[in-house]
Amino acid sequence: MINEVKSVLAAFIGVQKEANRKRDFEQGHLLDFLVIGLVMAALLVGGMALLATFIAG
Known part of the structure; x- marks a missing residue:
């Protein structure tokens, strides 16, 4: 599982x-x-939305 996360x-x-790709x-x-x-991807989008809310708020 760790190798998949790293990849x-x-x-x-x-x-x-x-x-590694091979x-x-x-x-x-x-x-x-x-x-x-x-x-x-969901964590990235959620983090960016949270950051934008924090900055704008």
Whole structure:
């Protein structure tokens, strides 16, 4: 699970290593990456909304 989280974080900022990308496609499960990616995207959007509310408030 930790490798999937690291891979999704690297994908979010665009710094994935080629060896890790190959490992993900060979050993990873699509559903794991989708769920982790959706959760991280929701946290990012929620954090930005919270920050905007804090700054504007």
